[in-house]
Amino acid sequence: MSAQRAITQIEASQAMPADVPLRRIGLGGLLAATARRHPDRIAVIDPADKPDWSGRPAITWTYAAASEIVERLARGLRSWRLPPGSRIGLCLPGSAESALAILAVEAAGHVACLLPVSWDEDRLLAAAQGVALSAILTQARLGSAAPAERMCAVAARYFGLRYLAAFGPDVPDGVINLDRFVLDGPAEAAGGSPPAPAGIVTFVGGDPDRPVYRSGPSVVAAAAAHLAAARVAPSERILSLIGPHDLRGLVTGLGAALVAGATLEAMPLFDGAAFAATLRRPVPTHLVAPAFLERNLAGRDLPAELRSITLVHRAPARFPGRSRVPGGPQALRLDTVIDTMAFDETAILSGRRGSPGDLALVLGKPERLALPPSLMRLHRGIDGRLAFRGQACAATTLQRGSRQDALGETWHDTPYAAVLFAGLATAIDMAPTDTALAGTVPSPEAPASPESVASA
Template sequence: MKGASQGTPDAASHETPADAPLRRISLGSLLSATARRHPDRIAVVDPADKPDWSDRPAITWTYAAAAEIVERLARGLRSWRLPPGSRIGLCLPGSAESALAILAVEAAGHVACLLPVSWDEDRLLAAAQNVALSAVLTQARLGSAAPAERLCAVAARYFGLRYLAAFGPDVPDGVINLDRFVLDGPAGEPAGPAPAAAGIVSFIGGDPEQPVYRSGESVVAAAAAHLVAMRVAPAERILSLIGPHDLRGLATGLAAALVAGATLETLPLFDGAAFATALRRPGPTHLVAPAFLEKNLAGRDLPTDLRSVALVHRAPVRFPSRSRAVDRSQGLRLETVIDTVAFDETAILSGRRGTTGDLSLVLGKPERLALPAALMSMRRGADDRLAFRGQACTVTPLQRGNRQAIPSGMWQETPYAPVLFAGFATAIEVVEPSASAGSPKIFAPA
């Protein structure tokens, strides 16, 4: 994160934040509220092929059942001798266990640290040291990999890791079995009120040397901003191909589902046949997919009840040419497509194609961003780099586990600037602070 941008007032979407702060709310409180009102509504759906790569059954969880399991896990975590706000790593694929573990760590008053399950031992060790992890929750088996054994090797090299726990059969010796933990763990109500939610830690660009902290309220706000474009209704389904390993996966998946009161189904290990089966399951569906799959999706005969497709890009990016043909029997219908851009771990920006919220328009003129200023504001600085502020993009870097103090209301600069043609954004490029407008263009498909 860099200092405040010096852009002119007319380059900002909403220069003055709203006077009243947004309501403070957590992911767990959203789960509990829906569980009370609609206990039988489906919350999380495991992929059908889960037994093949995890030796665990595929389970469909109602909101009531998910809330109960989250509380059981949270009680167990609160029984560990950890001070409030301790950092607990989550090295899990995007299955139901990931969602329940994130919510349980929050309910226990600790900080969930999102560790990509693909990381090797050295990257996991670097993350543990940089964030000062006290515990990690993982899984015994993931295909041919054994994440729990990998983390045992990390624990042997990093003595600050006090607790290591895993879901699944054949949990290694010395590792707490979370399945047993849920079934036989502490019962009854906790003594005293549940601790306050403590937020999450993620890593810029998947780099264990660049951790950042975000409050639970900021996660909810990022999901709410995304849902303005995606328009997910209660009880509809979000089918996500992106795991909750960073802001883009969390805000467009689990957090979006909880804010909307919807169902979340994820496919942690992509398989074409499994994806086709999941996509054709009856019911209104909203697909979240990496942007590079757009051409593949455009060639498929998609279900008529597919309400939207969020194509998730990572900045820097070149936007594809936009086909506005809407009368074809196959392919993506223009009105269903949402472009979502992740600006590292700072912000998620979403816009529906062919509307006033189309990102090609909004990035060209940030004042077109139609969101409450307290939620998210955007502006371009003197060098055209984009900066964000608001609750949806409130994030602070960590240095050796400690948060840097950033004044409230400060603009969060990014190294990215839109490439404009006739006032429309055709790409987002990297611009170094001292570089001229003709800096090299480096693009990524997603």
């Protein structure tokens, strides 16, 4: 599915009521669809320095090759005989293994739980217990760290962990070698219909005690909403400096690439010289970077092949000054700059600077949000608190490992409010805590005020 196709679907569904779900498809279904139509298109590119910090070769995967490897990994996971919908932790850097593992867990009918590689043993243990993980996939080596050995220590303290596996080399004793899943013969077609995408679990603010679940179609919907602003074309490259450890990294990276039929190249470990060389590769590129890097990029001569820069903010955050004067202190010498705001693990909101979808305009006046209501709606309560509705933000908190499916027609409140000046948002801050103003989000059946609800 291309970005243009995704945008066409968005435009075609403008009149769709908010409670009509979009097509139920997961990330793996998108990979398989592109692999059938464009098998030689590049799907994932490993960074050139990967052998230095992982001991594994840097590989460029076509869509066809990636689809085959995903099925081989999924076949190995299915051999574990876990109940459908089991939670499998993924503690991997943002390299090809991470992308393929996420897709393989989905293809096996399980829930991928994204565990940041920066977590220590205690946080990993808290997440494993709270989410009730049945298995963990990790990597033997990451620079000077040994994630697989750290997971062995977690397994010794948490007896609910039935399987522990890692990509090599030097996989510790007692840990399943995932490379053997890939190398052990040709992929076999799974019997019957593929399982429905079971979804993912991420953690609010990197807190292992705050897990959030969302369905596979909700992840795809969030990526489609982001692409309405990013407009990545098929065969173009997304160069991401943000790992897929939470919703913002997953949506702007792997999710956006698969929805657009584009290429994903990630840099899990940032190196300035390597980044400069990778950025200047002669291929149409969309850079995804943490918002704080804007000052480093401002005023620099950027490659002609760079189509856009997506600057990813995480609420609470302040929007930087936006001088568009040539040579100005905050002037990015690029026509297309996209601001993306992550509202914890609830919603990802993206908008092009200087366009009608600029986040400063949309957050100042929510009815400007130009997305179909089935995909995303935005509401500002009496106390300024922002809430989201639609399939792109259908998430629910896990309570002691149990969940209820989040519905797109439910309003999802956030603790954040926009700081406004002259009708424009200059920042996102915590909303007032006055209990008299709390709970002002209307029910799905309540009539929407045109001054406060976006229903474009």
